[in-house]
Amino acid sequence: MTDRNSTTDDTAATLTSGSRRRALKTLAGGAGGLAATGALPGLSGYVQAQSAEPIRIGFQVHRTGIGAAYGRWYDRTTQAAVARINAEGGINGRPVEIIAEDDGTDPKRGAEVIEKFVNRHECDVGFGTLFSHVVIGSSPRAGELKLPYFVVSEGHHVASGMLNRYTLQPGITDVKSQVQAMAPYVANTLGKKVTMLYADFAFGHDHRDFFSEAIAAQGGEVIARIPIPPTETAFTKYFPKIPRDTDVIYHVMVGPAVLTFVKEMGEFFGPSAPAIFGFVDSLEAVDINSPGLEFLEGSYLWEGYPRYAQADQTEYDKAYREAVGVDDNGASVSDPRDVSTYAHMFGCWETLHVIKDGMQACDYKGPEDRPALIEAVEAMSDIPHSVAHPQGDKVFNGKTHQVFGHQYISRVQQGRLDVVHTTSIEDTLYEDEVDYTTQAL
Amino acid sequence: MGPDTRALAVHLAVIALLIGCWFVLPQYHTGNLARILVLATFASAYNLVFGYTGLLSLGHALFFAAGMYGLGIVMQHGGVSALPAWVFGVACAATVGLVTGALALRTSGVAFMIVTLMFAQAGYLCVLYFGDWTRGDEGFVIARTARNLIGIDLADERVRYFAGVCLFGSSLLGIGQLVRSGFGKTLIAIRENEERARMLGYDVQRCKLIAVVISAALAGAAGAAYALLFGYVGASFAAVQYSILPLLWTLLGGAGTTLGPLLGTLVMFYLVDYASDITDAYLLVVGVALILATLFLPQGIVGTLRRRVLRWLP
Numbered sequence: 001m002t003d004r005n006s007t008t009d010d011t012a013a014t015l016t017s018g019s020r021r022r023a024l025k026t027l028a029g030g031a032g033g034l035a036a037t038g039a040l041p042g043l044s045g046y047v048q049a050q051s052a053e054p055i056r057i058g059f060q061v062h063r064t065g066i067g068a069a070y071g072r073w074y075d076r077t078t079q080a081a082v083a084r085i086n087a088e089g090g091i092n093g094r095p096v097e098i099i100a101e102d103d104g105t106d107p108k109r110g111a112e113v114i115e116k117f118v119n120r121h122e123c124d125v126g127f128g129t130l131f132s133h134v135v136i137g138s139s140p141r142a143g144e145l146k147l148p149y150f151v152v153s154e155g156h157h158v159a160s161g162m163l164n165r166y167t168l169q170p171g172i173t174d175v176k177s178q179v180q181a182m183a184p185y186v187a188n189t190l191g192k193k194v195t196m197l198y199a200d201f202a203f204g205h206d207h208r209d210f211f212s213e214a215i216a217a218q219g220g221e222v223i224a225r226i227p228i229p230p231t232e233t234a235f236t237k238y239f240p241k242i243p244r245d246t247d248v249i250y251h252v253m254v255g256p257a258v259l260t261f262v263k264e265m266g267e268f269f270g271p272s273a274p275a276i277f278g279f280v281d282s283l284e285a286v287d288i289n290s291p292g293l294e295f296l297e298g299s300y301l302w303e304g305y306p307r308y309a310q311a312d313q314t315e316y317d318k319a320y321r322e323a324v325g326v327d328d329n330g331a332s333v334s335d336p337r338d339v340s341t342y343a344h345m346f347g348c349w350e351t352l353h354v355i356k357d358g359m360q361a362c363d364y365k366g367p368e369d370r371p372a373l374i375e376a377v378e379a380m381s382d383i384p385h386s387v388a389h390p391q392g393d394k395v396f397n398g399k400t401h402q403v404f405g406h407q408y409i410s411r412v413q414q415g416r417l418d419v420v421h422t423t424s425i426e427d428t429l430y431e432d433e434v435d436y437t438t439q440a441l
Numbered sequence: 442m443g444p445d446t447r448a449l450a451v452h453l454a455v456i457a458l459l460i461g462c463w464f465v466l467p468q469y470h471t472g473n474l475a476r477i478l479v480l481a482t483f484a485s486a487y488n489l490v491f492g493y494t495g496l497l498s499l500g501h502a503l504f505f506a507a508g509m510y511g512l513g514i515v516m517q518h519g520g521v522s523a524l525p526a527w528v529f530g531v532a533c534a535a536t537v538g539l540v541t542g543a544l545a546l547r548t549s550g551v552a553f554m555i556v557t558l559m560f561a562q563a564g565y566l567c568v569l570y571f572g573d574w575t576r577g578d579e580g581f582v583i584a585r586t587a588r589n590l591i592g593i594d595l596a597d598e599r600v601r602y603f604a605g606v607c608l609f610g611s612s613l614l615g616i617g618q619l620v621r622s623g624f625g626k627t628l629i630a631i632r633e634n635e636e637r638a639r640m641l642g643y644d645v646q647r648c649k650l651i652a653v654v655i656s657a658a659l660a661g662a663a664g665a666a667y668a669l670l671f672g673y674v675g676a677s678f679a680a681v682q683y684s685i686l687p688l689l690w691t692l693l694g695g696a697g698t699t700l701g702p703l704l705g706t707l708v709m710f711y712l713v714d715y716a717s718d719i720t721d722a723y724l725l726v727v728g729v730a731l732i733l734a735t736l737f738l739p740q741g742i743v744g745t746l747r748r749r750v751l752r753w754l755p
Contacts, residue, residue, distance in 0.1 A: 133675055
């Protein structure tokens with residue numbers, strides 16, 4: 001469905017979802033109404049907005065298909081970020097309007113949605129795609145149409161050089177840097193002999209290849225690689241393949257089968273399991289206290305952003321949770337059973353703030369300034385820790401169009417995830433594989 | 442005007458109409474139409490076995506993907522240029538059609554449907570399994586610089602549109618000619634009464650196999666063209682929904698009509714596109730539309746038109 005609402009704030013909603021005439025009418029209605037909504041700080045920005053069309057951001061959202069759970073939370077985070085941006089005066093004095101289109105988590109439909117953003121909705125930029133195959137399927141069309149396409153995917157496809165100059169990932173780190181940054185902690189704290197169990201498709205292969213290399217650099221080794229077909233529903237037969245001298249089991253599964261996987265692994269090993277390390281991806285939107293997941297107690301998980309509020313919670317995280325509507329356990333404030341995709345969805349929030357900064361830096365006025373916007377984002381480097389970037393400070397690489405940032409390792413303890421290690425940004429860096437700035441705009 | 446000449450005139454008129462659309466439609470719709478024409482070629486390939494031969498296949502995604510990956514892999518890993526890669530893609534699909542057809546045609550009815558579905562699923566899993574070549578579920582991009590045909594940029598809007606017209610136009614004229622030939626009439630005879638066709642001395646198995654191979658080659662041509670024109674090769678095109686979709690497009694437009702696949706693909710595309718503007722449950726809208734079409738247009742749009750009004754429609 002095409003959504004044209006962009007904020008939970010009443011005033012901003014009027015400005016973003018309604019026509020310019022409605023926005024003017026609202027403003028002319030007097031500051032009393034604005035004060036009642038608590039939006040007065042944004043008033044000065046909207047004075048400029050009176051003569052401006054909204055900035056249209058095409059939001060490619062997974063509302064249906066395998067990515068729907070992620071899509072729901074990407075949507076909420078996006079609405080919250082736009083509400084904040086609009087409350088602060090929009091971008092260059094213009095309100096932001098989100099044009100959301102479901103891509104069905106399908107690459108063909110994704111490319112069609114990109115076409116729709118440009119030629120039907122006249123969007124200024126495209127934004128928000130998560131699943132790698134949708135990004136890869138959509139990116140060529142974005143490049144041909146010269147639509148700045150800001151993805152929130154964590155795939156290595158951007159930095160690998162596979163895509164084009166119009167595709168950027170400035171709000172979330174990629175899988176290569178995430179995996180690489182895990183190796184020092186795994187090798188030095190959990191053990192050097194690792195057995196990998198991974199979903200036998202591209203995402204799992206990325207983990208297999210990147211981690212094997214990274215753990216070797218730390219003096220460790222992967223002593224067994226056990227691929228699990230994506231259609232598999234029973235896992236017990238794979239566990240006897242795990243060598244007896246394994247120190248650490250590294251698991252990367254995707255989809256609902258992970259619940260069965262964890263349960264069967266727990267039953268197989270009992271109390272004498274090796275250290276278990278995994279990625280939270282397959283447990284996003286899943287309550288860590290779900291039946292069967294008790295076997296995860298004591299195990300370690302990578303998190304892009306800690307789901308549970310930590311003892312040293314920053315003001316930025318507090319503000320971000322409040323804006324998005326997430327409680328201290330990472331669930332919706334209105335329904336504790338509705339667990340968020342906290343480790344990833346911050347990418348939407350941060351990417352929208354990068355778009356804002358980029359548009360302000362190049363004094364973006366319309367589609368003719370799209371190349372200037374690309375150059376402005378490419379010129380970014382250090383991104384400080386702030387409310388706009390609550391996950392932590394970051395470094396953006398303008399050549400590879402990829403951002404780098406801290407990673408978190410959490411331990412499951414008493415039914416919650418407690419951070420036990422935070423990587424440095426340096427741990428996540430690797431050699432450039434592409435220089436997109438050499439491509440024509 | 443005889444029926445053959447009339448059919449040819451209708452087909453040429455449709456091609457002329459498609460050419461004319463480029464000059465009058467906004468860019469959004471010409472962009473969509475380019476995609477629809479490639480997919481309609483796929484649907485036409487399906488229509489040959491389903492609509493004209495009476496074989497309900499649920500495995501055509503395998504042929505579409507064979508063409509797509511045949512082209513994609515030799516371009517990506519072998520540095521082969523577009524035209525020979527496209528020919529290779531078509532050859533891959535035809536070969537896969539020959540092998541799977543020879544085996545699947547040993548069955549009939551529901552068993553044929555299941556066997557073709559199983560072959561397609563095996564193909565899909567192969568795409569995932571050989572990830573080093575295919576990049577598994579993620580797929581890969583064909584670089585824009587490689588997407589050119591003797592110096593012509595296939596990513597250019599106009600070139601892409603007319604490439605779509607050429608592909609669909611050729612398949613329309615080819616299938617139009619084929620189904621009016623003696624061989625085409627034999628296929629229709631098999632569809633209507635296989636035993637009777639066999640009793641009359643036709644080599645039914647051979648005819649069906651030839652139909653499957655031609656259909657597979659055409660589906661592969663569409664798959665390879667999709668990769669070339671839109672720059673993406675991905676496993677989702679090998680998944681089961683791309684076996685179901687050509688069936689739906691054909692049923693909606695009219696099985697056993699030459700123009701049905703185009704109309705079905707067109708209607709379904711815009712049904713999804715416009716329904717998604719109104720509701721998140723756009724697939725429900727599509728489902729209801731298909732149920733209504735089944736109830737009130739059991740022979741599809743073109744088929745019903747032909748039965749009730751325009752009896753001369755090919």
